[in-house]
Amino acid sequence: MNADRYSHDGGPRPRGRWSAPVADGPLRAALAVPGSKSLTNRELILAALAEGPSILSAPLHSDDSARMIEALQALGVGIERLEGSGHFGDDLEVTPVWPLRGGTEIDCGQAGTVMRFVAGLAGFARGDVTLTAHESALHRPMGAMIKALRDVGVDIDDGGHWSLPFTVRGRGHTRGGEVTIDASASSQFVSGLLLAAPRFDVGLHLIHSGGRLPSQPHIDMTIESLGHRGVHVERPAPGEWVVPAGPVRAKDIAIEPDLSNAAPFLAAAMIAGGTVSITGWPVHSTQPGAMLGDILSLMGARVSRRGGAMIVTGGAGITGVDLDLSAAGELTPTIFALAAFADAPTTLYGIGHIRGHETDRIAALIGELRGLGGEAHELEDGIRIVPRPLHGGTWHAHGDHRMATTGALLGLAVPGVEIDDIGTTAKTLPEFPELWLGLVEGAHDTGHADAAGTASRSSAAHAEEAPA
Ligand SMILES: O=C(O)C1=C[C@@H](OP(=O)(O)O)[C@@H](O)[C@H](O)C1
Numbered sequence: 001m002n003a004d005r006y007s008h009d010g011g012p013r014p015r016g017r018w019s020a021p022v023a024d025g026p027l028r029a030a031l032a033v034p035g036s037k038s039l040t041n042r043e044l045i046l047a048a049l050a051e052g053p054s055i056l057s058a059p060l061h062s063d064d065s066a067r068m069i070e071a072l073q074a075l076g077v078g079i080e081r082l083e084g085s086g087h088f089g090d091d092l093e094v095t096p097v098w099p100l101r102g103g104t105e106i107d108c109g110q111a112g113t114v115m116r117f118v119a120g121l122a123g124f125a126r127g128d129v130t131l132t133a134h135e136s137a138l139h140r141p142m143g144a145m146i147k148a149l150r151d152v153g154v155d156i157d158d159g160g161h162w163s164l165p166f167t168v169r170g171r172g173h174t175r176g177g178e179v180t181i182d183a184s185a186s187s188q189f190v191s192g193l194l195l196a197a198p199r200f201d202v203g204l205h206l207i208h209s210g211g212r213l214p215s216q217p218h219i220d221m222t223i224e225s226l227g228h229r230g231v232h233v234e235r236p237a238p239g240e241w242v243v244p245a246g247p248v249r250a251k252d253i254a255i256e257p258d259l260s261n262a263a264p265f266l267a268a269a270m271i272a273g274g275t276v277s278i279t280g281w282p283v284h285s286t287q288p289g290a291m292l293g294d295i296l297s298l299m300g301a302r303v304s305r306r307g308g309a310m311i312v313t314g315g316a317g318i319t320g321v322d323l324d325l326s327a328a329g330e331l332t333p334t335i336f337a338l339a340a341f342a343d344a345p346t347t348l349y350g351i352g353h354i355r356g357h358e359t360d361r362i363a364a365l366i367g368e369l370r371g372l373g374g375e376a377h378e379l380e381d382g383i384r385i386v387p388r389p390l391h392g393g394t395w396h397a398h399g400d401h402r403m404a405t406t407g408a409l410l411g412l413a414v415p416g417v418e419i420d421d422i423g424t425t426a427k428t429l430p431e432f433p434e435l436w437l438g439l440v441e442g443a444h445d446t447g448h449a450d451a452a453g454t455a456s457r458s459s460a461a462h463a464e465e466a467p468a
Pocket residue numbers: 037038039112113185186187188191214215218329330353
């Protein structure tokens with residue numbers, strides 16, 4: 001990270017090996033979680049393309065949002081922190097520039113949203129923009145995006161590899177027009193093109209053709225975010241979108257909490273028993289985490305909504321299920337942990353594309369569960385989990401934030417689970433270790449949302465400290 005431009009601070013945080021705390025009784029906690037990664041990174045992009053400055057309140061501050069902020073700053077966009085605002089970090093003021101500045105290299109880190117969404121914008125730069133990523137993310141699918149961008153007139157030098165790193169030879173504008181894409185590997189290809197489309201010379205007519213399109217709620221989120229800024233996306237047929245060329249309205253936006261990051265905390269109540277509430281749960285949301293109420297109740301939780309909170313009570317056992325998770329692939333690691341403790345086998349399907357996430361999540365989840373004595377099997381488009389008694393051992397995070405949180409969930413009920421690198425959670429939730437310890441140690445006020453303050457008192461208990 002380029003620390004002289006932007007840093008998501010928060011002081012020293014645990015990294016490296018971390019002993020997952022065991023819950024020695026039912027949980028009782030109410031906590032808030034920081035802003036949504038998906039909404040923060042969409043709103044940063046749209047604010048950068050808008051007609052004037054926008055303020056984003058309660059944005060996420062994590063590795064993924066830092067990568068997005070740095071990328072836009074490198075392209076000439078002004079992004080200022082409004083010091084002292086916000087519970088989990090400062091609000092941001094975004095001042096657009098047009099055309100974007102070229103002659104720069106952008107490190108997307110591990111962030112799928114940065115590599116797909118910034119690629120859509122890079123043609124608006126005058127000059128070369130080289131996109132690269134963390135070594136572990138260079139394998140992530142980009143080929144279909146490169147092809148679609150070429151089809152709308154963007155000049156890309158990828159050395160013939162159809163993957164990162166590549167250089168966009170920006171001309172200060174992108175033609176647009178009609179393009180067909182196979183977005184079965186990632187919905188982010190569609191979102192990246194739709195987000196940039198209003199600023200294409202002639203707009204965009206995008207057609208998906210290929211295998212099943214994953215993560216529909218994330219595409220709905222893109223369309224809704226565009227709509228808030230005056231861009232109406234037409235959907236003439238499933239898998240087809242039309243975006244007219246036109247202005248993107250400047251607008252101040254409040255970012256919702258990250259419901260996928262709330263998932264392990266809610267699921268914890270089902271493994272340890274007790275009640276966990278997430279405060280500030282939106283009434284309406286396009287986040288896939290909005291499906292959690294239905295999914296957790298199907299798996300045996302008592303779920304309710306009160307005073308703006310999502311409340312999950314567990315302890316009555318976990319039901320094995322057959323579940324199509326194609327709309328919410330990023331919830332797979334959390335549901336997988338629940339399935340390991342269920343009363344019957346679980347099949348999660350519609351998620352073949354998560355092999356292309358931060359790691360091959362199907363292989364990693366199965367391999368790590370087997371390492372703790374568990375049983376799981378790979379399916380062509382999913383995983384089958386057969387509950388077995390588990391024992392302690394090292395849970396490798398594979399550089400993946402959601403693998404780390406899955407290890408923490410298993411460790412609630414299995415003594416001796418050690419996560420090899422808890423620092424991976426900084427991708428979307430740098431506060432995870434302290435929030436989790438607060439949850440297990442009962443530090444979270446059950447009537448109040450002061451999660452950050454209460455959790456920080458116990459953050460040193462289980463891990464080495466190192467600067468984040
Ligand atoms: O657009 C987004 O913000 C996201 C879309 C999904 O990607 P895929 O469709 O590649 O799974 C999701 O898994 C990812 O965490 C965030």
